Amino acid sequence: SELIYEDDKVEVHTVPLDHRVYTNGFLFKEKEGERKLNMKAVTKANIDLAYYRKLQQGFDVENENGELIKNEAVTTAPNKPKSYAFCSDTAYSESILPHIKNVSVLYHESTFLEKHASLCATTKHSTAKQAAEIAKKANAGTLILGHYSTRYDSLNYFKDEANEVFNNVLLAEDGKTFTF
Structure with missing residues (x-):
């Protein structure tokens, strides 16, 4: 992990991911505000x-x-600082946990459902369940899933699978915005 940007309000760090090519995610952390x-x-x-x-x-x-x-x-006291981790294109890897511990919002790719987990090793992608396991182990506040394979006819399968492990799951879709 490396600090790549900082000002008086925010820090941005890289998060090394496990993919077929060199890939980083990003961690955005608000600094504590004034009293x-x-x-x-x-x-x-x-x-x-x-x-x-x-x-x-x-x-x-x-x-x-x-x-x-x-x-x-x-x-x-000021409001608790918020944080957002963006982890795209990555296989399941607990090596990211120290970087994203207690993150407010975690975006984690979920290309496959668990029934196709065997594809994760060669493609270096994750299942919705694996993304939820990372969110749970990181003590994330909210998990946003994305980067879905087009082989599935409903995104709700991803949310259902992740909800078996982690409670606060949202689905990313083109053009959708989230406010926290």
Whole structure:
């Protein structure tokens, strides 16, 4: 895994995948945001506007009376940072688990159903069940399946198979968007 992009809000890392040709997935991780001001508590504590930024950054400040005000008394924690792992074109490989542990949303390819698992070794693709096993072992919040073989007449088979192992499964389809 390698950090390939970073700014003040997000990091992007590569995730080495197991495919017939060199292939990487990607892990997008939000950075922790600033603390949120509890304006009722801030006003009651008599804190000058000039110190609001320091509070958002997690610092304790002095109020207009010279009293030290603890940050936790007048702010709340930021929202938990979200993360998204995109794992396309890969055989089942637990080597990705350390990179995607506790990911909010995991996209994992699921080219085949379990009844065609024998095709995975030569094509270096995964089944819906294998994708669900990775999601479960990674403690992912949501699994999105995609990259389906056209041999199947319904995508619902993929969701049903994955749901046997992992509960929160969605199906990717052309043009479909997801909001988390």
